[in-house]
Amino acid sequence: MMQDSNAILLLSCPDRKGLVARLSNFIFQNNGNIVHADQYTSKQGKYFFMRIEWELGGFALSREEIPVVFAPLARQYEMRWELHFTDYVPRVAIFVSRHLHCLHDLILRRHMGELDASVEAVISNHEDARELVEQFGMKFFHFPVTPDNKDSQEDRQLVLLKELKVDLVVLARYMQILSGKFIGQYVNRIINIHHSFLPAFAGSNPYQQAYNRGVKIIGATAHFATEQLDEGPIIAQDVIKISHRDTIADIQTKSKDLERIVLARALRLRLEDKILVHGAKTVVFE
Amino acid sequence: MMQDSNAILLLSCPDRKGLVARLSNFIFQNNGNIVHADQYTSKQGKYFFMRIEWELGGFALSREEIPVVFAPLARQYEMRWELHFTDYVPRVAIFVSRHLHCLHDLILRRHMGELDASVEAVISNHEDARELVEQFGMKFFHFPVTPDNKDSQEDRQLVLLKELKVDLVVLARYMQILSGKFIGQYVNRIINIHHSFLPAFAGSNPYQQAYNRGVKIIGATAHFATEQLDEGPIIAQDVIKISHRDTIADIQTKSKDLERIVLARALRLRLEDKILVHGAKTVVFE
Amino acid sequence: MMQDSNAILLLSCPDRKGLVARLSNFIFQNNGNIVHADQYTSKQGKYFFMRIEWELGGFALSREEIPVVFAPLARQYEMRWELHFTDYVPRVAIFVSRHLHCLHDLILRRHMGELDASVEAVISNHEDARELVEQFGMKFFHFPVTPDNKDSQEDRQLVLLKELKVDLVVLARYMQILSGKFIGQYVNRIINIHHSFLPAFAGSNPYQQAYNRGVKIIGATAHFATEQLDEGPIIAQDVIKISHRDTIADIQTKSKDLERIVLARALRLRLEDKILVHGAKTVVFE
Amino acid sequence: MMQDSNAILLLSCPDRKGLVARLSNFIFQNNGNIVHADQYTSKQGKYFFMRIEWELGGFALSREEIPVVFAPLARQYEMRWELHFTDYVPRVAIFVSRHLHCLHDLILRRHMGELDASVEAVISNHEDARELVEQFGMKFFHFPVTPDNKDSQEDRQLVLLKELKVDLVVLARYMQILSGKFIGQYVNRIINIHHSFLPAFAGSNPYQQAYNRGVKIIGATAHFATEQLDEGPIIAQDVIKISHRDTIADIQTKSKDLERIVLARALRLRLEDKILVHGAKTVVFE
Secondary structure: OHHHOEEEEEEEEEOOOOHHHHHHHHHHHOOOOEEEEEEEEOOOOOEEEEEEEEEOOOOOOOOOHHHHHHHHHHHHOOOEEEEEEOOOOOEEEEEEOOOOHHHHHHHHHHHOOOOOOEEEEEEEOOOOOHHHHHHOOOOEEEOOOOOOOHHHHHHHHHHHHHHOOOOEEEEOOOOOOOOHHHHHHOOOOEEEEEOOOOOOOOOOOHHHHHHHHOOOEEEEEEEEOOOOOOOOOEEEEEEEEOOOOOOHHHHHHHHHHHHHHHHHHHHHHHHOOOEEEEOOEEEEOO | OHHHOEEEEEEEEEOOOOHHHHHHHHHHHOOOOEEEEEEEEOOOOOEEEEEEEEEOOOOOOOOOHHHHHHHHHHHHOOOEEEEEEOOOOOEEEEEEOOOOHHHHHHHHHHHOOOOOOEEEEEEEOOOOOHHHHHHOOOOEEEOOOOOOOHHHHHHHHHHHHHHOOOOEEEEOOOOOOOOHHHHHHOOOOEEEEEOOOOOOOOOOOHHHHHHHHOOOEEEEEEEEOOOOOOOOOEEEEEEEEOOOOOOHHHHHHHHHHHHHHHHHHHHHHHHOOOEEEEOOEEEEOO | OHHHOEEEEEEEEEOOOOHHHHHHHHHHHOOOOEEEEEEEEEOOOOEEEEEEEEEOOOOOOOOOHHHHHHHHHHHHOOOEEEEEEOOOOOEEEEEEOOOOHHHHHHHHHHHOOOOOOEEEEEEEOOOOOHHHHHHOOOOEEEOOOOOOOHHHHHHHHHHHHHHOOOOEEEEOOOOOOOOHHHHHHOOOOEEEEEOOOOOOOOOOOHHHHHHHHOOOEEEEEEEEOOOOOOOOOEEEEEEEEOOOOOOHHHHHHHHHHHHHHHHHHHHHHHHOOOEEEEOOEEEEOO | OHHHOEEEEEEEEEOOOOHHHHHHHHHHHOOOOEEEEEEEEOOOOOEEEEEEEEEOOOOOOOOOHHHHHHHHHHHHOOOEEEEEEOOOOOEEEEEEOOOOHHHHHHHHHHHOOOOOOEEEEEEEOOOOOHHHHHHOOOOEEEOOOOOOOHHHHHHHHHHHHHHOOOOEEEEOOOOOOOOHHHHHHOOOOEEEEEOOOOOOOOOOOHHHHHHHHOOOEEEEEEEEOOOOOOOOOEEEEEEEEOOOOOOHHHHHHHHHHHHHHHHHHHHHHHHOOOEEEEOOEEEEOO
């Protein structure tokens, strides 16, 4: 239904005078109606970021023509850019190990129509999630990982992701470290949830670290995966208060609620094409 | 210093195709450089809101010419609009009664350079604030109010505000109800702080109301004053957790911190020309 | 396993000198080890509240003897009191209509071992929840409600609750108003989730009310059900920020996350016997 | 006014059966009325913490007798303990450098009667604060610090603190590192505010660190000063959301509000004798 769908341009480039005018004219002169336009210029470095969403109904260019016509303009301004259509349903693979709360939450949201994505696969190094996943009619793939087979299993996972035409990988508490090779094939397309308020308590066992340090607030962080573990661009964070009365088990229980909400929020922002990555940071048009 | 200042257009109108392009072209064709552009279209009612800020340095139109040249465009689209310049320092009058925490906070922020406003007068129906106000070199005006002299005192206050060319009135816990006549002369230019999470606990003694109801969270609300008390468009709100252990005195202490922060945030948003009022609600471009 | 379980006394009475000593001596002289003791004395009204938890292992009195021996002491101080054992798993019935997010969340938490309760029945006036409920091996009961059969259906529900020996009723977005008769049989044993920050936006359609009023923060409230709708003692509340950009659908999505968390928190507090009701308010020993 | 004052015992010791009974009996048998009793037993390490507050009016022991009579009981249970009286007004010295927002806030709270402390001195390595401090009738001491005179200036500061009988030192954004010698004389009596969510962004320039890392939430931490900078026991923390739009200046402005509130909260907790330090962590009886 062409008339109900929108196109979205996500772009960034060095700041130049007239950029907003140039871009909005591109839409207007092709008879498009802008429904959202968010723009941001970093003061340091003078870099320009924009997200424009316009109605495809009545637009003078077909979906195939838009990138062709836009490309020269983009080259002129040295833009990095992406074009999306709101009626495309992204294909997602969820990686999980033994902590299933985030997976369960994503399944629930999918079930209730809150996440506009198609879960093509749930992939795990353990069997724990199989029953739940299959109960909801999704495909489960078990890739047991040992130090010896880690590389070959990753290769098999990559083949599977290609076969399933996966757009986006969600690490929903996946306890294996992905190789640079794997990450390199899905740059800014792997969302990880870390169960601490990064950069505090990076690495393993953040619940125990938080308990030992005696912090009064704990957090969770969703970020794009990069080779440097826990250092990828942050998409979303949230926190909750704790006290001396909270045991590690209490911290875990409270954190799980955070992790679910923060991961779901980050995923939704990505599915709505509201995130631009710039260096080690994100621009999020909420 | 023309070259360091920016112009800001705040406008709203019925949504029409090409509005963003039309407006950004107006700036671009006059050789302006847009530094911020925020735009929002309400889905209900299809109304368009925009805030554009551009550099005056190098702009083809003088400050006086801008409104003249812009007016026809505004008429064509049935816009309500305001034009501001970032180097103008708004003139503010603060009204206060006996609770001085908000006043004290505003003085502190002013003193530390956090509020870009000129406090022309502090006006009160009590003498409590005089010493503090005069200590910081500001003018204090005492208008004692009785049921009999309320109208005449308001008239005198209005005369004073005109004399001092006050742009903005801040009710920093002012315990008198302003008349429709007064408010009518400063529509969307009177910011009030109410010590509850409106619309909960409107009216008098919200601390006591919150205590009696046994809520677990209390709040504060900054809003534009309207004739219907506590029903004006909300600018900012914030909350803090309480428990059964909190006495009314504890609630008051916690609330005061909220009130200070929420009022300061609302005032800053207004001073930065980031608020548009539409019906009973605000659009805040943060 | 007697040795791993604890006893919990929840009590309230007019404040008297020596109460803490008297109560801790009762435990100590019977060779009990106190693991938690929370106490609170209201300044208004001078009322005393306490929660004591002690190990049953080595305690001189059997479970049956404790209330017998404690009763005279309780009478002397005019106490209202409850005795609980931590190894008893409360039997819960969940009522739901067509919004299933809270139900789904409770099922998830039950599944992950986060809620120490036995869900004996899910009761609904619609069929929507049946598939999900039965998928997780729980019993679903459909009680369609019309103005004509409302009373008789409630009577049948009450019979069912008795048969199933239900201790606690959770209204997880149940859209029928329960009669005074029903509530009277489960005083302080029915937890309702209201999708607003009460007392703001009581009644129907709080999302729409919040949208219309233009609030900048929305909330959710878990409370004990009373005959006066939405006026029962509040157990837990939480909030989230919104902006003018949030449509009613966005408000609903954000609110659902709140509702799930707030209801789960309230239920957990109740299952851990940490709530005392006093008049229209709660004392929550977190 | 003996009859209006309370005594407070803060104590910790290895957990033993009957501790609560033993302690509450101590009060009761001397005809005391307990107005607050908070207790906590750590599950790891089985350590017991308690805060008891009782009315001195009618109590059988004089202020001088209480520690004498209590000492044998404390020895028996290997307690660390402190005895406080609510009518004693602690004597505080505030250290500050050039950022005056926390100092200003403490002065304001003192002025409004929110902080029950006597500010005996404001000490700074700069002159910036003098005018403000003297304006409010407090004593200002300037100790310029260079690498050469650092030790001798600290010695002079210590002499001054002794002379003024200071109980508590508040580092309200003091940019000098105190020596182990200084800290050793005020163990758990120096409260520092760090302008980040520790342990994230310890060390210098946390605003810049937060900006560079692209976090979505910033925080502030009040803690007791220890030799290991920024590693002392945490008393209070709070956070606020930021976005990519926030410049370092914006982060600073938002953080300052946090710092003021978190420091004031930590100080109030200390003045109300609600903090116990245990190892690297605090037990806070709120």
